[in-house]
Each structure stands twice: as C-alpha cells, then as structure tokens.
Amino acid sequence: MKLSIYIADDHPLLVKGLENFLSEKGYNIVGTANDGKTALNFIIKHEPSVAILDIDMPKLTGIEIAKQCQRKKIATKIILITLHKEVELYLQAKKLNIYGYLLKEFAIEEIENCIKSVIKDQPFFSPKIKEALNFSEDNSTILNQFSLAERRILLLISEHKTNKEIGRLLFLSPRTIEKHRSKIILKLDLPPKTGALLTWTQKNKHLFTKSNIGY
Template identity: 45%
Template sequence: MNKNVKILVADDHPMLLKGLRDELIEHNYNVIEGAVNGAKALDIIISQNPDIAILDINMPLLTGFEVIKKCQEKSVNTRFIILTSYKEKGFVLKAKKLNIAGYLLKDEPFIEIKNCIQAALNGDFYASKEFDEIFSNEISPQLKKIKFLSPSERTIVRLIAQEKSSKEIANLLSISVRTVQKHRSNIISKLDLPNGAESLFGWTQQNKELFLTL
C-alpha cells in the first residue's frame, strides 16, 4: 500500500516542491515534510529515516549528491532518487557511482516517478530513457577504453587535462620528455584517437569526469 511508503522530497524551487508533494499525497503516499535545501534534507533523512528520498541535485548548503554521500557514510537505509534537469555525463557518472535507486529528468510524467519508486522499493535501479542512452552510448564505451590505460598513463592523462605540456609533465614525474611523448602515443592508440596532441587534449576535456574519479 502506498500509505506505508514514507517519502521525503527536497527541491529548492518551492513551486516544484509543492507540486510533487501534492501529487504524491494524491496517490496516497506518506509524504513527510519537504526540504528546500540539502542540509535540511539531510537532517530529515537522518531523524525520520524515510523509505525514499527524492532529491534535486543543485540545492543550497548541500547538493543532492552530497546529501546521498553523507547518508551512505552513516549507513542510512533510505533509497535515493535524483530528480533533475541535468543530462551531462559527469552527473550521470556520479549517480552511477553512488549506486542510487533512480535518476529521473524533471520533464518526465508522474507515472515515471511512480515506476521509479516501485523499482527502488524492490531494490532495482530505474532511470529516464535518456539517462540510459547517455550511459550506454557515451560513458560506457569510454570507460572500457580507459581501463586499458596503465596507472602511469592515467596519471599523464590527468596532467594533460590540467593543460600541462610534455616538458612540465616530465619535470613533475621525473621522467624524460621522450618518455612522456611515448606514453602519449600509447594513450592515443589505446583510446583509438586520431594522431596528434590536440586530439588527446580534446578528449581529456570532453571526458574529464570519467577518469578523474577512477
């Protein structure tokens, strides 16, 4: 029964917060006090231990991701659903790494929120179709390539992303410029990129979020 499912909604836009809470209440969910910032959401989750917390990402004081991480550190049993407008790869990857229950875009119909809540209660992951497409088509293929890089090559990729030159990288790692250039060549080959320094630098800027957390 929906009335047995305790839900918290947190969003810093009062109209969106009220609209979603009203919709959930209309469908007989047990909706507790809403939160307009991340710190308030964290306090409510820890004190009231809701079954589900539906969080926006970009909130004052603490982001949705920061709330989730702090709750996981405290071994809170609440299952988390992100409801957001963000479609960027970095946000999608963070959501995957936090092992949340759902990731929905704000323009989805309410039936999708109901489906996501049910999946979360069953211990499953549920996401907007666009989320799955971004992960499957843009993130997963690049992650597979990154796994072929050695630890030394990953370090060099991070430094390239920071706009360090081959000479600067060589000095930082106490290796020769020639060794750095050889690493660059191997990295370009493993990532299946066109030859040339610009292609590798461009790749690091487009995929920075993917390897900085590996």
C-alpha cells in the same frame, strides 16, 4: 507499513509538480523542503521510505545528505534529481549506493518507474542520463585500444599539461608527444579541431585511475 515519500528541491515549482503528480498516483507524500538542512533533519527524525532530493540545494546538497544518511545507517532510499550532466556526480552517486538518479527534465516522466524499481530494492539510474553524459562505465573497452604511453599521455592531457611538459615527464620529445596525440585523436575519431582531445579527457576523467593508466 505504507510507503512514505519525502521531496526536497530548491525549485518550488518542481516540488509542487512532483508532489501533485505522485499524490494523484496514490503515493503518500509525508513532507517537502526547499533546502538540504531541513531535508536531512526530517529524514533523520522520520526515516521516510523514499527521499527524492535535488543534488544542488542550499545548506546541504543531495550528495551530502546521502553521505550523512549512509554514515548514520538511515534506511531511507534516496533518489537524486539534477540539472547537471556531469560524469563525476553520476559516479559519486553510484559509490554512495544511491537508489535512483534522474535528470530534472525527465523527472516527472520517469519518477514513477524509478519508485517502483526502488521499492523492490532495484536501483534505477535513468538511461537518459547515460545518453546525456555520453560515456561508458566499461573502462577497459575504451582504454584497451591505447598503448601504455598513450594512456599516460591522456592522463596528463586531462591535467592540462602541454606537449613540452608531458615530454619532460615521460622522457620523450614534444614531437613524439604530438605524434601520439595524433594517433589518439584518430582512435577516438575526434574532430580535428583545437581542444577536442582536451574536451574529451575532461568529459571522461572517470577513466583515468592509476590502475587503468598503468601506474
């Protein structure tokens, strides 16, 4: 059966750009949409080989469409494209067994390699995504450098707790918490500016699961 590709994005210029580019390369574009509900209805009815979906669309997001397709056991392989550089969205896509994940700024550049990989049942998560997110999926590599107390303090910092609140929860003095914070900042080689550690914990929230922290 000939490969069929469906494209949905609420930016018409991107849809047109992808459609023209892939058509010129000889791919069979079976339809396009500018909102998630239209896209989902088409995918359910026609089950195209591949669906290229914007994460952030009106009515239904690309993630929500992927969840529904997974629930309904639809065979369409989903590639997500996004403007967002957030670790949480990236990890959510991985958990949903999404086949492709690209940043919009590199979509035209990478889409053909992504499709070629996807049709061989090999997921394609753009290396440029990891560069942009600046994170490691190897939790142990990062967290193993910290003591149990430091890991728990990092978790509480990620929850916007103050030194006083952290001390009360861990039965330690605020001064002890401050010493731990200083050691953590040195280990992470962060700049000595206010909020640097909080910013790091927000970017790396995916690390703070109970098993990784030691609860």
